[in-house]
């Protein structure tokens with residue numbers, strides 16, 4: 408199958424993160440295995456989803472080293488979006504291919520899969536690998552399962568390309584993302600008897616204001632990295648729930664906040680500032696009212712920041728092949744930091760624009776797919 412046929416196939420599987428991706432994964436597994444690749448699946452704990460890791464060995468059969476092509480197979484929902492064509496039917500209009508995931512990021516995967524027969528025919532000195540994950544869009548949940556397994560067996564790779572949509576330009580850094588869910592447990596009471604209750608919403612509000620204060624501190628004092636569109640670490644509360652009635656002191660207030668840390672800023676240290684405020688100021692004050700008051704903070708979706716080395720061979724190779732020397736850093740999270748933290752030099756480069764990702768009428772330009780094909784062919788040739 409060529410790139411377009413592969414893309415049509417991949418888009419036809421509704422792999423919205425809440426669904427299983429197994430049909431897509433098994434289709435890719437069968438196609439790769441039929442072409443002589445070594446393929447294995449690493450399933451989710453519940454077993455309803457899987458990562459796929461495949462190797463096209465070098466000409467001499469070697470499987471160590473080489474380059475990993477990485478992509479996530481899940482897509483964001485189309486719920487409530489107005490589409491001009493069926494989101495899971497690849498549709499061409501005006502030189503563009505429309506469909507959910509066409510840009511983010513099944514286009515890259517399709518181009519890689521279409522090249523497998525060529526890759527096989529190349530007398531490569533190094534292997535090529537595919538690493539396809541599940542549940543990236545809900546916070547890079549799937550890839551760690553695969554990477555842990557690879558790490559356990561001591562797998563070594565020379566470099567990794569994460570094909571997120573960058574308009575085929577080189578992205579050398581992204582911020583981390585850290586989502587936290589906070590539950591403030593107070594004590595209910597009739598609201599005419601305020602002294603006998605402990606108002607969970609009011610204490611949550613204090614904590615939310617403190618999070619905002621920390622965010623403003625980053626904005627005003629840095630650290631800064633001017634290569635990012637938002638050049639400082641951000642922190643924001645985006646969801647809240649609490650209270651059951653107008654005349655009842657709320658027992659529970661629950662909210663979700665996130666922070667996006669610049670590379671080099673420790674996520675643990677940032678969260679440490681929140682924890683310190685809770686432990687030394689907020690909770691002691693709450694417990695004066697109610698000894699059993701509690702504040703529970705649980706970490707949710709998270710992915711580490713990513714910062715590529717310009718000296719790494721993979722960075723130089725991708726820069727040379729794309730003729731792109733620009734230092735481009737992005738605020739959105741990718742799986743690149745996970746690969747880098749495993750000791751694999753990584754860059755982000757893929758077809759389509761992030762502008763089209765996640766939107767109704769998501770599309771990838773056919774010209775972008777062609778450029779990705781040429782790029783990935785040269786990646787294979789670089790291993791000869």
Ligand SMILES: [Zn+2]
Nearest residue numbers: 479511512571
């Ligand atoms: Zn993506």
